[in-house]
Amino acid sequence: MLTLGIETSCDETAVALVEDGCLKGEKLATQVDTHALFGGVVPEIASREHLRVLPRLYRDLLDETGTRSEDIDAVAVARGPGLLGSLLVGVSFAKGLCLATGASLVGVNHLWAHLLAPGLKEELRFPALGLLVSGGHTHTYLIKSPTEFELLGRTLDDAAGEAFDKVAKLLNFPYPGGRFIDDLSREADPDTTLFPRPYIDNPTLDFSFSGLKTAVANYVAAHPKLVFETMADTEAVAGLKGRRRADLATVCASFNWSVADTLRIKVERALKQAGPVESLIVAGGVAANSMVRETMKTVAGQNGLVLTLPDLALCTDNGAMIAYAGWRLATAGCEHGLDLEAIPRGRVVPLDWNPPRNWGKK
Ligand code: KG4
Numbered sequence: 001m002l003t004l005g006i007e008t009s010c011d012e013t014a015v016a017l018v019e020d021g022c023l024k025g026e027k028l029a030t031q032v033d034t035h036a037l038f039g040g041v042v043p044e045i046a047s048r049e050h051l052r053v054l055p056r057l058y059r060d061l062l063d064e065t066g067t068r069s070e071d072i073d074a075v076a077v078a079r080g081p082g083l084l085g086s087l088l089v090g091v092s093f094a095k096g097l098c099l100a101t102g103a104s105l106v107g108v109n110h111l112w113a114h115l116l117a118p119g120l121k122e123e124l125r126f127p128a129l130g131l132l133v134s135g136g137h138t139h140t141y142l143i144k145s146p147t148e149f150e151l152l153g154r155t156l157d158d159a160a161g162e163a164f165d166k167v168a169k170l171l172n173f174p175y176p177g178g179r180f181i182d183d184l185s186r187e188a189d190p191d192t193t194l195f196p197r198p199y200i201d202n203p204t205l206d207f208s209f210s211g212l213k214t215a216v217a218n219y220v221a222a223h224p225k226l227v228f229e230t231m232a233d234t235e236a237v238a239g240l241k242g243r244r245r246a247d248l249a250t251v252c253a254s255f256n257w258s259v260a261d262t263l264r265i266k267v268e269r270a271l272k273q274a275g276p277v278e279s280l281i282v283a284g285g286v287a288a289n290s291m292v293r294e295t296m297k298t299v300a301g302q303n304g305l306v307l308t309l310p311d312l313a314l315c316t317d318n319g320a321m322i323a324y325a326g327w328r329l330a331t332a333g334c335e336h337g338l339d340l341e342a343i344p345r346g347r348v349v350p351l352d353w354n355p356p357r358n359w360g361k362k
């Protein structure tokens with residue numbers, strides 16, 4: 001089965017083709033530089049960029065893989081959660097394509113797609129505990145199969161990636177700043193007394209990162225020399241030397257440790273509540289973070305679990321994860337009608353698939 005994946009939920013426009021679970025080709029256009037000027041994603045600009053870029057990316061993908069639109073069996077599209085205007089660009093494109101070619105439409109939960117993405121490279125083992133740490137979400141799930149996700153814990157305020165980006169903004173790193181904090185963190189040992197591990201002194205599986213962000217803000221306000229005077233670019237970060245660099249690295253490492261260790265505590269707690277699982281799947285942009293990766297390796301090792309961590313390119317938003325998740329859903333008989341709704345952030349993505357149909361009868 002040839003599945004096209006379309007991703008337009010935030011600031012990456014991406015398409016990919018997956019044939020029977022294997023990646024055939026992909027194209028991605030990031031809007032990061034456009035939004036960096038504003039210090040965050042501007043929804044209206046994001047939608048317009050998707051609209052401008054998506055048809056060209058699709059055409060290039062077909063050309064590069066020698067595919068015709070009529071060859072596509074299923075069109076999988078990220079239908080939420082995300083920015084509504086951006087999602088609508090991808091969803092409308094997908095519907096048009098299905099109308100024109102007769103392909104099946106599969107609306108994909110963007111968060112599930114992050115967690116299923118590593119299946120492109122290795123076999124996923126279920127049941128699994130899933131930790132999704134992205135710019136918009138921090139969720140733990142009990143994943144019983146590719147179509148059965150039970151939400152266990154979620155953030156009550158800022159997502160882990162949002163905390164990285166907000167702390168990075170305080171220090172005047174470019175947006176999105178998570179990877180700059182990660183890079184500098186590697187140069188220092190964390191001071192584990194510097195910042196709190198937020199919202200751990202309670203029995204819940206939920207997260208709350210806004211207090212940690214405030215603690216860093218207070219520290220930075222008391223140590224203004226840590227902050228770049230104008231927004232730093234990669235060269236400015238590389239050019240920072242001596243004591244100032246060492247101090248900044250310690251702050252980054254300490255903040256990074258607070259996030260990683262909070263994730264560890266909540267994942268260990270979730271494992272106790274979830275019952276026996278075979279694997280731990282960690283996904284989303286923050287799964288690219290080196291300290292988070294190391295911490296989760298330790299958690300998996302200590303609990304005798306297979307650790308599934310996507311390659312760095314698969315951590316952040318991409319089309320391959322949507323195509324792959326769409327293929328898993330389609331083969332499980334989950335597809336949608338042309339009334340598929342885009343779901344903005346904050347609303348639960350419904351399980352509103354049509355009754356299964358017989359594959360092969362297009
Ligand atoms: O999953 P993603 O690409 O987009 C969403 O669906 O939100 O995640 C983007 C987030 C951003 O907050 C970014 O700063 C963060 O992932 N991120 C990182 C790293 N690489 C990306 N955070 C910490 N360390 C990294 N290496």
Ligand code: ZN
Binds near residue numbers: 110284316317
């Ligand atoms: Zn994402």
